[in-house]
Amino acid sequence: MSDANVAAREREGYRLYSSKFVLGTYNLxxxxxxxxxxxxxxxxxxxxxxxxxxxxxHLDIGPGTGWYLERTPLPEPGAEVTLFDLNRDVLATSSRVLRDRGWTVHEHVGSVLEPFDGLGPFDSVAANFVFHCVPGGWDTKYVTFESVARALTDDGVFFGSTIPSIGVTHSVAGRVNQWLYQKVTKTFHNEADDVEGLREGLEKYFADVDVRVEGGVALFEARRPRRG
Ligand SMILES: C[S@@+](CC[C@H](N)C(=O)[O-])C[C@H]1O[C@@H](n2cnc3c(N)ncnc32)[C@H](O)[C@@H]1O
Incomplete structure (x- = not known):
């Protein structure tokens, strides 16, 4: 795929969240x-x-509305969160919510497909429901794992979830929605994503990896980053 093509597909994965309606009803x-x-x-x-x-x-990649962090008690007064997204509307919404909760918020506009050296160190990094929105197969998406491994402290944790199309059992509703999001809204780019590929990629960059499937979702935790 050419760079222009990747950029266009990447835009499909995040542009919908600029709609006031989508962002306003996302939590529901x-x-x-x-x-x-x-x-x-x-x-x-x-x-x-x-x-x-x-x-x-904490680094939150693709924070959406910030629903999960909004409900997470501050680990300590003045705790810092860096919100990382390609969509400025997402950053504006989640920043507002989390500042109100007492977080010290930093915003970073960027793509997970670009290495993000220079950010960190972080005690924790989350990418919840993000990778199925990102174009390409795991070999393309592994660049994020490499960047996270560099940005995480030695005892930090990288965690999150994604919706693969291979290695999970989708219900009828799951299959219909997946088709809709792949072909109509084009927000899903998970055609080649499998659970094993997720595990393999994480194991390449982290010594301690746990991937488990719940319904149509793969939940992951990765610790002990391998660097260099
Ligand atoms: C499905 S939402 C997940 C929101 C939130 N993490 C949650 O679990 O509810 C996907 C998020 O990833 C962001 N995103 C999608 N593609 C991206 C990319 N290539 N680089 C950075 N962020 C991206 C979107 O803007 C959005 O905030």
Whole structure:
């Protein structure tokens, strides 16, 4: 795929979140309804992971509305979060919400497909429901794992979730929605994403990896970054 083509497909993965309607109803249709009934994974479970893993210097890749961090107690007063997204409307929305909750917020406009040297160090990094929006196969998306491994402290944790199309069992509702998001809204780019590829990529950059499937979702945790 040419660079222009990748950029165009990448835009498809985030531009929808500039719609006031989509961002305004995201917590209801995605966090509450789709996660539970379409992808069959509970948002409470994802929230538990945010609450367990989020450290005092946290990087959130693709924060959306910031729903999970909004409900995560501050790890310490003045804790810092860096919000990383290609969509400025997403950054504006999630920043506002998290500043109100007491976080010290930094914003970074960037693509996960570009190495992000210079950010960090972070105690925790999350990428929740992000990789299925990013074009290319895992070999393209691994660049994010490499950047995260460099930006994480030695005892930090990288965690999140994604919706692969291979290696999970999608319900009928899941298959219909996946088709809709791949072919109509074009927000999903997960055609080649499999659970094993996710695990292999994480194991390349982290010594301690856990990937588990819940419904149509792969949940991951990775520790002990391998650098150099
Ligand atoms: C489905 S939303 C997930 C929001 C939130 N993390 C959650 O779990 O509810 C995907 C997020 O990833 C961002 N995103 C999509 N493609 C991206 C890319 N190539 N680089 C950076 N951010 C991207 C979108 O703008 C959006 O904020």
């Amino acid at each position: 249709h995605t966090v509450w309804f789709n996660t539970r009934f379409v992808w069959r994974c509970s948002s409470e479970r994802m929230l538990e992971r945010y609450r367990s893993f989020t450290g005092a210097r």
